Amino acid sequence: MVIWLRGERSPLGLDQDVVRREAxxxxxxxxxxxxxxxxxxxxLLAEARAQxxxxxxxxxxxxxxIVADAERRVAGSTRLGYAAGRQQGLDAVHAQMQARARDDRAVLLAMRERLAEVVFRAVQRLLARAPHHGLYQRAAEMVSAELDxxxxxxxTVHPxxxxxxxxxxxxxxLPLRPTIIEDAAAGEGACLCEWDYGVLDAGLPSQLAALRKSLRQALDAAAGQAHAPEPADGAAP
Known part of the structure; x- marks a missing residue:
């Protein structure tokens, strides 16, 4: 039995009925x-949103x-009768607005990168210090349903x-007794379960790798949206 410190969503739990004061x-x-x-x-998320x-x-x-300045330029050009000046003014407006938009997008993406790295490093440090018995308990529960x-x-675990x-x-x-394989190369927190027709990697390294992959996919999706081609001038909205 595992006693979770703050409910089942807590990353920390105790598998003992009697807990020593030091533990x-x-x-x-x-x-x-x-x-x-x-x-x-x-x-950090609130700060990023505020920024x-x-x-x-x-x-x-x-x-x-920029629009107000462009309108002044267009008005001046019209009064002077230079039709080319009007188009040049509009082109300048479009170029400036697009440049500003690209700069703002770059800043937002940099902030997302920083926030994602802070979250990953914090979770990595915490899980490295936390006891791993809760991790192994969950692995046993997940495997149990697949062994009929x-x-x-x-x-396979660290010695x-x-x-x-x-x-x-x-x-x-479990319906059968597992064979525990000690592998120093597996690393602390590793837990690779293999049976006749299945494999489950429930260890800490794989979970951290999945977390980093998920964060990277989210950032790539945001970057893809930020670099999507802009509609051509005069295109319908």
């Missing part, structure tokens, strides 16, 4: 660190000023965590 103090300290990271991430709103407001103000017709199960994993999997009520 409890360590878990509470890790939980405080996790909450601090969540608060920091929320603050984005400010950039939009500045861009709108600059666009209004299996004839074998191997679990320093083999005893803990063996204990957790033995008490998980």
């Amino acid at each position: 409890l103090a360590q878990v509470l300290e890790l939980d405080q660190g996790w909450q601090a990271i969540e608060q920091r991430g929320a603050a 984005a709103d400010a950039l939009v407001a500045q861009a709108e103000a600059r666009a209004a000023a 017709q299996a004839s074998f199960l191997t679990v 320093g965590e083999a005893a803990q994993v063996r204990k957790l999997f033995n008490v998980a009520g």
